[in-house]
Amino acid sequence: MKQFLLMPEFQLLVWALVLFVFDAYRPQTKPRTLAWLGILGAALVLGATFVEPLTMGVGQYFHGLYSVDGLSIFFKQFFLVTLIVVLWMSAEFVEVLPLARNEFLLLPMLTTVGMLLLASAVDFTTMFVALELVTISFYVLVAYQRNRSASLEAGVKYLIIGALSTGFLVYGIAFLYGNAGSTSFATILETLSTNPLNLSILFAMALILVGLCFKISAVPFHIWAPDVYQGAPTPVTAFLAVGSKAAGFVVLLRLVFFSCFGNPVVAPYVSSLLAVLAGVTVILGTFAALPQRNLKRLLGYSSIGHAGFILMALSCLSPRGVNAVLIYLISYLLAGLLAFFLITVVSKQVEGEELVNFSGLSKRSPLAAFGLTVAFVSMAGIPPLLGFAGKLGVLAAAWEAQRYVLVGIGVIAAAVGLYYYLSIVRYMYWNEAADGTAAVKLSCSAKWLVWLLVAGVIVFGIYQMPIATVVDQVLLGRNW
Amino acid sequence: MEAITFWILAIGLIAAAWSVILQRNPVASALSLVAGFILLGILFLTLNSSFLMMVQIIVYAGAVMVLFLFIIMLLDLKTEEKRPVPYLRLAVALLIAAIFGGFFFSALQAVPNGHKVLSWSQPVPHVDAGEIGQLLFSKYVLPFEITGVLLLVATIGVIVLSKKEIK
Numbered sequence: 001m002k003q004f005l006l007m008p009e010f011q012l013l014v015w016a017l018v019l020f021v022f023d024a025y026r027p028q029t030k031p032r033t034l035a036w037l038g039i040l041g042a043a044l045v046l047g048a049t050f051v052e053p054l055t056m057g058v059g060q061y062f063h064g065l066y067s068v069d070g071l072s073i074f075f076k077q078f079f080l081v082t083l084i085v086v087l088w089m090s091a092e093f094v095e096v097l098p099l100a101r102n103e104f105l106l107l108p109m110l111t112t113v114g115m116l117l118l119a120s121a122v123d124f125t126t127m128f129v130a131l132e133l134v135t136i137s138f139y140v141l142v143a144y145q146r147n148r149s150a151s152l153e154a155g156v157k158y159l160i161i162g163a164l165s166t167g168f169l170v171y172g173i174a175f176l177y178g179n180a181g182s183t184s185f186a187t188i189l190e191t192l193s194t195n196p197l198n199l200s201i202l203f204a205m206a207l208i209l210v211g212l213c214f215k216i217s218a219v220p221f222h223i224w225a226p227d228v229y230q231g232a233p234t235p236v237t238a239f240l241a242v243g244s245k246a247a248g249f250v251v252l253l254r255l256v257f258f259s260c261f262g263n264p265v266v267a268p269y270v271s272s273l274l275a276v277l278a279g280v281t282v283i284l285g286t287f288a289a290l291p292q293r294n295l296k297r298l299l300g301y302s303s304i305g306h307a308g309f310i311l312m313a314l315s316c317l318s319p320r321g322v323n324a325v326l327i328y329l330i331s332y333l334l335a336g337l338l339a340f341f342l343i344t345v346v347s348k349q350v351e352g353e354e355l356v357n358f359s360g361l362s363k364r365s366p367l368a369a370f371g372l373t374v375a376f377v378s379m380a381g382i383p384p385l386l387g388f389a390g391k392l393g394v395l396a397a398a399w400e401a402q403r404y405v406l407v408g409i410g411v412i413a414a415a416v417g418l419y420y421y422l423s424i425v426r427y428m429y430w431n432e433a434a435d436g437t438a439a440v441k442l443s444c445s446a447k448w449l450v451w452l453l454v455a456g457v458i459v460f461g462i463y464q465m466p467i468a469t470v471v472d473q474v475l476l477g478r479n480w
Numbered sequence: 481m482e483a484i485t486f487w488i489l490a491i492g493l494i495a496a497a498w499s500v501i502l503q504r505n506p507v508a509s510a511l512s513l514v515a516g517f518i519l520l521g522i523l524f525l526t527l528n529s530s531f532l533m534m535v536q537i538i539v540y541a542g543a544v545m546v547l548f549l550f551i552i553m554l555l556d557l558k559t560e561e562k563r564p565v566p567y568l569r570l571a572v573a574l575l576i577a578a579i580f581g582g583f584f585f586s587a588l589q590a591v592p593n594g595h596k597v598l599s600w601s602q603p604v605p606h607v608d609a610g611e612i613g614q615l616l617f618s619k620y621v622l623p624f625e626i627t628g629v630l631l632l633v634a635t636i637g638v639i640v641l642s643k644k645e646i647k
Contacts, residue, residue, distance in 0.1 A: 062619075062622045063619045065620070065622050065623065099643060100640045103636060103640050107633070107636065107640075110629060110633050111633075113626075113629060114626075114629075117626060125620060125623045126622060126623050126626075128623075129623040129626045133626060133629060133630045133633065136633055137633045137637070139637065140633070140636070140637030140640060143641060144641075146641065175587060199583075199589075199590040200587035200588065200590040204587075
């Protein structure tokens with residue numbers, strides 16, 4: 001019982017349930033109030049994660065189903081920050097929804113409960129249940145705007161593809177269990193290292209990898225991403241792009257280093273396979289983004305490209321690679337959420353998410369245009385900003401692992417990315433506004449968040465000590 | 481004896497599964513699915529898992545199927561029209577299924593003691609509801625509780641997505 005009370009998952013869950021009951025008895029509560037209460041709760045839990053090693057203690061709990069370690073704490077903080085920004089974003093967005101506005105603010109909290117648990121999962125049972133919690137709440141969130149056919153289409157596509165990927169995953173887990181006789185990550189690694197490999201184990205690993213590739217939208221399992229990203233409500237798109245993707249990567253990290261994929265015989269092949277996937281993903285994500293004229297769809301493709309870069313770092317199977325994965329995720333968290341936040345606020349007022357709607361934005365709202373520019377310049381990887389540190393880390397890790405072809409692909413993709421990111425900036429600053437020149441207004445709280453995220457991208461880009469310290473904490477005391 | 485039971489059940493199951501897809505009337509499809517669920521339940525029984533059988537019958541053949549039939553009746557689905565068979569697509573689908581099936585069988589053979597998995601020479605330990613309950617509330621209490629949250633999310637989601645517009 002004491003363990004339950006100390007778990008961030010449980011604390012957030014209780015807060016969410018209290019808010020659900022509160023909302024049921026006071027239906028006239030303004031969505032904005034509810035969003036602030038949610039943010040307050042998430043911030044408190046975030047604070048608690050910093051003392052988690054002291055209160056709960058590093059180690060394994062629940063008969064080896066749940067782990068508290070550097071990796072889990074890092075990702076819990078990552079998901080909680082994402083939740084805070086997504087709730088902030090939803091508070092701006094929620095007036096667009098015709099009904100059930102309050103639930104739109106509370107469901108992401110339950111999704112985050114799943115993500116937090118996923119960060120700690122060291123057993124396939126916990127991992128699977130947590131992943132399903134995340135996926136099923138996303139089915140609902142993606143289809144939330146029932147009055148828009150695009151949202152419904154995205155919901156159906158995500159449902160079908162999600163169910164398919166879950167099928168692959170659970171099939172693979174069943175085969176792995178049949179071979180190793182256990183669902184624990186560590187026991188599986190141990191059993192597989194002492195017994196000879198056979199076809200069924202490889203089959204299981206392939207199925208699990210396919211299931212996870214759907215979640216992180218790696219090519220060739222990316223087909224759902226652009227449509228779903230475009231159709232979903234913008235805060236949900238942001239949550240999918242940052243939260244759901246990171247959730248896939250934390251599972252992949254654990255499996256690659258502490259479970260089946262870490263088997264010394266298989267590891268070199270896994271590394272090459274991931275490298276090939278990374279290369280193809282980066283190329284497709286970058287080049288397919290070029291002709292896009294819808295901003296959300298463009299960011300959908302660019303997020304495929306970012307997933308490719310993270311996979312590239314992961315495929316090195318080295319501490320430097322893990323370091324690059326984490327830094328890249330942080331840079332994508334800040335820049336990605338900043339971009340999606342401003343798209344939410346602006347597209348509500350210009351009534352469209354096409355690039356044309358954003359032309360001349362610099363005159364209509366200088367702050368929004370500046371914020372979007374910072375986000376895109378960071379994603380493109382231009383030096384003083386945090387995105388540069390992310391890309392540089394990935395390329396350095398790939399260079400160290402002697403994957404020169406990947407480095408070449410990465411450099412070319414970064415250059416091409418520069419072209420389309422800067423073309424958005426050109427629309428905002430040099431093109432004339434197409435429809436009306438009325439000022440785009442940002443609410444006071446929106447301005448605060450924009451300045452916070454912009455400051456994060458710029459300050460951490462120049463002064464990287466805090467991030468480096470956090471990431472080193474994760475890597476410390478683990479034999480990667 | 482067990483072998484004969486197995487083969488009868490297996491062939492029945494495959495026939496029921498085919499029938500689900502091939503029937504043009506949705507109600508007939510759903511009823512074939514019920515037959516499949518019940519046969520699968522009996523198969524669990526031959527594996528000494530009486531609890532699993534009960535769950536299979538109550539949850540799938542009972543609750544899930546009633547829901548299916550209910551929805552089919554509500555939507556008033558008509559019998560599907562006959563369409564020309566897309567031979568090319570069918571061929572590709574069969575090819576992929578054959579490759580996957582081949583992998584599946586060779587993988588099953590490769591499982592340690594796989595020949596025992598495939599045969600019925602080994603007695604299967606009996607597992608009753610009490611043991612499963614004990615495990616769920618001791619070792620697996622965390623995933624069990626999270627499954628509760630999962631169901632809550634699904635319930636809220638269904639209500640939100642099907643709510644009538646309030647004017």
